[in-house]
Amino acid sequence: MTAETQAPIIIFEEADKAVEVRLDANQQTVWLSLQQLAELFDRDKSVISRHLKNVFGDAELERDSVVAKNATTAADGKTYQVEYYNLDVIISVGYRVNSSRATRFRQWATRILREHLTQGWTLNRQRFEENARELEAALALVRKAAQSPALDAGSGRGLVDIVSRYAQTFLLLQRYDEGLLTEPRAQTGGTLPSWEQARAALDGLKSDLMARGEATDMFARDRGDGLTSLLGNLDQSVFGEPAYPSVESKAAHLLYFVIKNHPFSDGNKRSAAFLFVDFLHRNGRLLDGSGEPVINDVGLAALTLLVAESDPANKETMIRLIMNMLAGDQG
Numbered sequence: 030m031t032a033e034t035q036a037p038i039i040i041f042e043e044a045d046k047a048v049e050v051r052l053d054a055n056q057q058t059v060w061l062s063l064q065q066l067a068e069l070f071d072r073d074k075s076v077i078s079r080h081l082k083n084v085f086g087d088a089e090l091e092r093d094s095v096v097a098k099n100a101t102t103a104a105d106g107k108t109y110q111v112e113y114y115n116l117d118v119i120i121s122v123g124y125r126v127n128s129s130r131a132t133r134f135r136q137w138a139t140r141i142l143r144e145h146l147t148q149g150w151t152l153n154r155q156r157f158e159e160n161a162r163e164l165e166a167a168l169a170l171v172r173k174a175a176q177s178p179a180l181d182a183g184s185g186r187g188l189v190d191i192v193s194r195y196a197q198t199f200l201l202l203q204r205y206d207e208g209l210l211t212e213p214r215a216q217t218g219g220t221l222p223s224w225e226q227a228r229a230a231l232d233g234l235k236s237d238l239m240a241r242g243e244a245t246d247m248f249a250r251d252r253g254d255g256l257t258s259l260l261g262n263l264d265q266s267v268f269g270e271p272a273y274p275s276v277e278s279k280a281a282h283l284l285y286f287v288i289k290n291h292p293f294s295d296g297n298k299r300s301a302a303f304l305f306v307d308f309l310h311r312n313g314r315l316l317d318g319s320g321e322p323v324i325n326d327v328g329l330a331a332l333t334l335l336v337a338e339s340d341p342a343n344k345e346t347m348i349r350l351i352m353n354m355l356a357g358d359q360g
Contacts, residue, residue: 060097060113066122071130080125081118090117097268214356215275219312221264221283222304224257230307231300238299247295255292262286276312281351283308285344288336302333314355323355 063081067074085092095118101111114122123134222230231249238244263279263286265272273279287293287301309315309323317323324332332351339347 059116059119061119062111062113066114066119069119069130070123070126070134071128072126076126077122080122081114083125084118084121089121099268215277215352216314217275219273219276219279219308221260221279221308222311224260227256227260227304227307231303234300234303244296248293249296249300250294252292252294255290256287259283259286259290259292275352276309276314277352277355278348280305280308280314280355281348284333284351285336285348288333289341289344298333298337301336302329305329309355 061069063074063077066077070077084090095115097113097115098110099113100108123131228251235244235248238248239246263273263282273282284301284305287304288298291297293300306315306329315322332354336347336351
């Protein structure tokens with residue numbers, strides 16, 4: 030299960046309680062922890078643990094194929110390995126637990142299965158409403174950036190270019206069953222620069238800018254280990270899989286995190302744009318199939334401003350927008 034493919038959905042709810050799980054689009058399953066299973070079926074964790082033991086003891090399911098571990102930081106600051114159980118386990122336990130909540134879960138599961146068999150799909154009203162809100166949020170980001178005092182004529186043209194070139198991204202609302210700004214067709218992989226490589230590239234940029242009088246010695250100076258941590262986080266794994274598995278994902282998060290996390294004393298936006306382009310160049314994605322840059326200087330400046338002006342609450346909207354922009358330029 031990767032962080033990149035996770036999306037929150039409600040699999041079961043009552044008037045006073047809803048259980049949110051994580052959807053793994055790659056494996057087409059969901060995952061719940063022991064604590065969440067206990068909440069779902071309204072039973073103590075010890076009861077759920079007993080049923081889990083029986084599920085595996087009776088060879089109903091093969092443990093290695095339905096259980097995954099993920100490192101979780103607790104309130105005490107310590108990191109623990111937490112086991113998560115997939116949809117097969119959830120259903121198996123749900124048909125073993127004796128509680129009113131479990132009975133309603135079984136009724137719910139039967140109804141959903143019938144709908145899928147007879148209709149071929151199930152309308153997820155919650156996702157539809159979330160998509161409508163996300164469309165509104167994306168357009169609000171553009172409006173906010175357009176009103177920024179930092180927006181000059183050139184950047185304004187770039188902002189218009191972004192909106193016009195990627196209008197189809199915003200029109201994905203009609204594909205509500207897949208999500209508004211879903212993960213696009215992406216190129217798996219992508220090699221991040223080491224801290225030394227990134228630092229050397231930034232130092233070269235800094236020298237050029239200082240020679241032209243466009244930067245001071247404070248430009249791109251590291252603030253603590255911000256850049257090292259940022260690159261390390263982008264290269265991490267979840268459940269043994271890359272947390273950011275594609276070139277588009279790594280590029281989008283690199284641009285976003287450098288702008289928002291301010292790893293440098295000065296020049297974070299310019300440094301972010303430079304590292305974004307440098308990463309695309311290192312991975313052969315700076316040019317499209319026609320040999321043209323995937324995004325020109327003016328467009329990059331506008332995109333950088335759009336990220337800088339965005340509310341942190343709209344992070345996922347911005348990330349998916351950047352990813353769709355990059356994927357749309359693949360030949």
